[in-house]
Amino acid sequence: MENVTKKFPGVTALDNIQFNLKAGEVHVLLGENGAGKSTLIKIMTGAYTPTEGVIRVQGEEVKIDDPIHAQELGVGAVYQEFNLVPFLDVAQNVFLGKEPRKNGVIDRQYTLDKTKEALDMVGADIKADALVDTLGVASQQMVEIAKALNSRSKILILDEPSAVLTEKEIEKLFKVIERLTAEGVGVVYISHRLEEINVIADRVTVLRDGQYIQTVEVEKGKIDKDELVRLMVGRTLDDFFPKHDIEPGEEILRVENLGKKGVLENISFSLKKGEILGIGGLVGAGRTELAKAIFGAEPADSGKIFVHGKEVSIQSPSAGIANHIGVAPEDRKKEGLVQILEIDKNINLASMQKISRGPVVNFNKMDKVSNSMVDKLKIKTPHLKQLIMNLSGGNQQKVVLAKWLASDTEILILDEPTRGIDVGAKVEVYNLMNELAAAGKAIIMVSSELPELIAMSDRILVMHSGTISGELSKDEFSQERVLKLAAGGEA
Amino acid sequence: MEIAQINKLKNNRFFETYKTQISTFIALIAIGLILSLMTDKFLTGKNLLSVMRQSSINSILAAGMTFVIISGGIDLSVGAIVALSTAIMGDLVVNSGLNPFMGMAVALLLGVIAGSTQGLIIAKVKIPPFIVTLGGMTVWRGVALEYVNGSNVYGLPKPLIWLGGGDVLGIPAPVLMALLVYLGAWFLLKKTKFGTYTYAIGGNEVAARLSGINIDKILVLIYSLNGLLCGVSGILIAGRINATSAVVGVGYELDAIAAVAIGGTSMSGGKGIIWGTLLGALVMGVIRNGLNLMRVSPYYQQIIIGVVIVGAVSIDALRRSRK
Structure with a gap:
């Protein structure tokens, strides 16, 4: 993403943002609430169109029209608030809105198989025909990830995924992320928990008040927390x-x-x-x-x-x-x-x-x-x-x-x-x-x-x-x- | 020039707050103009008074319904409560010789009892108002029919007839009654704690409860008030047709809901203005009157009224989503 700007009537939500994601890396998007993280991912997923700027996917300039188009381009996102229908099963949720048909009716077997494949890919032990309502929060998140991924997925966006998880569940999530990056998927990870960033980030891009601040290469386990906080809030913690x-x-x-x-x-x-x-x-x-x-x-x-x-x-x-x-x-x-x-x-x-x-x-x-x-x-x-x-x-x-x-x-x-x-x-x-x-x-x-x-x-x-x-x-x-x-x- | 003017108006808070009602008002005037051009009978003093008289009962019921809908509820039992209060009052006054003023008190009391019962069930048992009042709709009418054994009563005493058909300085009594109801409703909604709490409950019941508001009490009061106004309508209907029956008022709740919706009150609660409801009731009255004057068949009238209801609310919704 080059020079991306998004203006709403009266406010500039994003001003000249630079962001690039490499295959197989975890790129953390860091910033306080209101820094513009959400707006930026909404542009990546086609929910918003940028006022200015260029987006390239695998080198090719694209104009992302809507979330379905984004998914066709290989961009999947899991939001903080889940978008699952509680009284449908996992496979029905994964294929919601894009149900494959055979002889005019939904090809149930195909959806079950493909869902199982996706769940295996994230390493989740969930049955494809389990009712979403019966799953815990962590499992629901796995379903969301499975839903966001398809065979062509190259980019996965996770919006504060750890906010709803326990320590153990977060560890599991990190394993899933490792597995995906090993297969070449680029992950955009949004969080403001510095401890987590220390564990999984390859690079960190900091936004503040809609401005692009800096992109930092980080070494796992050795991030400079004070520096990141300073970049993020623009002042030191004492004030x-x-x-x-x-x-x-x-x-x-x-x-x-x-x-x-x-x-x-x-x-x-x-x-x-x-x-x-x-x-x-x-x-x-x-x-x-x-x-x-x-x-x-x-x-x-x-x-x-x-x-x-x-x-x-x-x-x-x-x-x-x-x-x-x-x-x-x-x-x-x-x-x-x-x-x-x-x-x-x-x-x-x-x-x-x-x-x-x-x-x-x-x-x-x-x-x-x-x-x-x-x-x-x-x-x-x-x-x-x-x-x-x-x-x-x-x-x-x-x-x-x-x-x-x-x-x-x-x-x-x-x-x-x-x-x-x-x-x-x-x-x-x-x-x-x-x-x-x-x-x-x-x-x-x-x-x-x-x-x-x-x-x-x-x-x-x-x-x-x-x-x-x-x-x-x-x-x-x-x-x-x-x-x-x-x-x-x-x- | 117009765009500049409109922009100026848009910045005006009055315009912001009342925009739905202003457009309803403009629509009312426009419909009136069209009808005056199409028929020569519409724009006569006599006809306009009769429009108001015909609209008065729906207006009164819609006023009560406005409170219910702002609180996030709905009341489907309105027509049945009207029948309950009017039928039992008629029977007591004509067949048992009860003093007509006592009879009116009974009608009002019956309305309040029916309304508060429903309010209590909604508040305490926490069943959706739709279900409670759907049940009430058949229960109250059943009680009314059973009480009078399905028979009608004719020939009511003078005070009742005056309330339904009399006038003060040329203004029909039901119209005066409706005006009084609207002034009272405006005062309650805008000037009292009860009104503020009604908006708060419809806007966010949890936040209202956590602000220490006694939700149950307010809900019971709202449905009681609505029942009371059903009682008022029952009295006016009896006087107007000089008879009472347990089969009157079928579908009145739907007209009341329609008037509230046309008047710009949000069906999901928390938002609404009482004068909008009055305009909504008048729009419906004027259209019905015009269609009658033009001798449109009652079947077509139903179709047209339905289209007007959905159309009016659609225009409002479309304008909002465009913003």
């Missing part, structure tokens, strides 16, 4: 986590032996005003469930919760809110905000009582609250009536925080607070966390990003299969310790 030390105040929340059948077991901890308590652990360890249990969204069925030293019963979100607890959920789109509602209504959604007289809402008060929140949190918007769906991820997260500040939240639970938001906005979220802690709020931060967890927390609880497997004080913080505890071992 990246602006942690302020705040003297914690009195205890505000105490949880004793909290349990929920099959999800949480015997959870006890306390939280002080001004404190940022990090919660680490793997996906599925019960972190989000703990957050939801404290807030009342999915109440616990045993144990006690004390707020300001008094035992409280929290059986619903409204009870959580009444106890001044708020949650910024992991999935902002699905759980945090009403996308097709205006900013001002979203900000005030949890505190309508405060700005209403009986059933009638006082819209002057709503404007006042909203304006002060927009100023305070630096939410970038032309006006308060903007719909949430038109805001960037970072600004959406700020609206979620604004909602809880507007409802006088004292205990703020942030579940993956910086997921899916760009670097600049991340720093702003960290700064806000500092400000809130300084103002005496207590923060629980669930995070899978170890650098963030370590830099921003005053104390870290690590969870493993529904229990707290260890607590680390500031002088004990290290990525290795968190990972060990997360895996259920001793720190």
